[in-house]
Amino acid sequence: MHRVSQICGDDVEEFRPERWLDCEDPGTLRRFFFAFGGGTRTCIGRSKPYARPVQVAIAYLMNEKDMLKDISWLEIEKIVPTLVMRYNFKLADGSRLTEECGVLVLLKGLRVQVTRLAD
Structure with a gap:
């Protein structure tokens, strides 16, 4: 999960959680952030x-x-x-x-x- 270099950068194998904070296009990362699931089965705690x-x-x-x-x-x-x-x-x-x-x-x-x- 979250290992697509075109979206998450070339260092996808490194633990670097700040990638979600200092990206140029946060909307793209948010669309591809699946830790809480997606669609009709999205976790109800996603917005927390x-x-x-x-x-x-x-x-x-x-x-x-x-x-x-x-x-x-x-x-x-x-x-x-x-x-x-x-x-x-x-x-x-x-x-x-x-x-x-x-x-x-x-x-x-x-x-x-x-x-x-x-x-």
Whole structure:
């Protein structure tokens, strides 16, 4: 797996995980990254590693540096109430919410304007 030199480079036999970070075309590597499977049989945890940058951004936004120490802070019962207490969320002008139904309901076009509440 992941040993195609045209995609992963000439050093495919070397353990070099940073190849996924410092490539010129990350979209190509992502398309050929099969550690989580693909298609309809994709692992449900596939997005977990990609969530880390979002976690870091939210932690800094909320000024909660301690959250960066443990990945388990993503528990909804803590994050959502904290965000609602500190920020005002309003549907952005011109935003039209549409739904795509399947096994899960996907919301598209949800643009939100976020402003910090006064302390």
